[in-house]
Amino acid sequence: MERVIRFYKNAKHEWYADIPEWGGAIEDLQMVEGADDLLNWIAADRNECKLLMANERIENAEILSLVYIREENLGGGGDYLLENFRGEFKDHKLWLCNVTEFVFKQLPERIYFREIEQ
Known part of the structure; x- marks a missing residue:
């Protein structure tokens, strides 16, 4: 599966994922605990970027590897x-x-x- 996701900084310089079909709270889309640092590297001095993301190999891609699945009481999701x-x-x-x-x-x-040029 491949998906292009736009990430943007708000007025407080906090990173968020733009996922229109997400039905939960906007706070759930905030990028924290190292994901924000990665987006700062990618975007440099820009306030947004678009990434092509996939769970199968794509050409010229960077790779995040799952190292730990968090229990729900620790926030759920995974450490990469x-x-x-x-x-x-x-x-x-x-x-x-x-x-x-x-x-x-x-x-x-x-x-x-990998980053998609805007």
């Missing part, structure tokens, strides 16, 4: 590891909440992503 980013070793840990399961219908073992 980004070993390399744009050819540079990062060893960056980040959390993706249950919205990931909503988008992919599961927590993928790997999430492949």
Whole structure:
């Protein structure tokens, strides 16, 4: 499954995923615990970016690897590891909440992503 997702910063410089069909609270779409750092690297000085994301290999993609599935009382979702980013070793840990399961219908073992030019 492939999906293009737009991410944007609000006036407080907080990152959010733009998922129109999400029926839950907007707070659930906030990118925190390392995901915000990744978006800052991708967007640089911009306030938004679009990513092609997939649970199967895509060309020229970065890779997030699932390392831990969190119990619901710990926020649910999964902890992922980004070993390399744009050819540079990062060893960056980040959390993706249950919205990931909503988008992919599961927590993928790997999430492949690359920026889509705007």
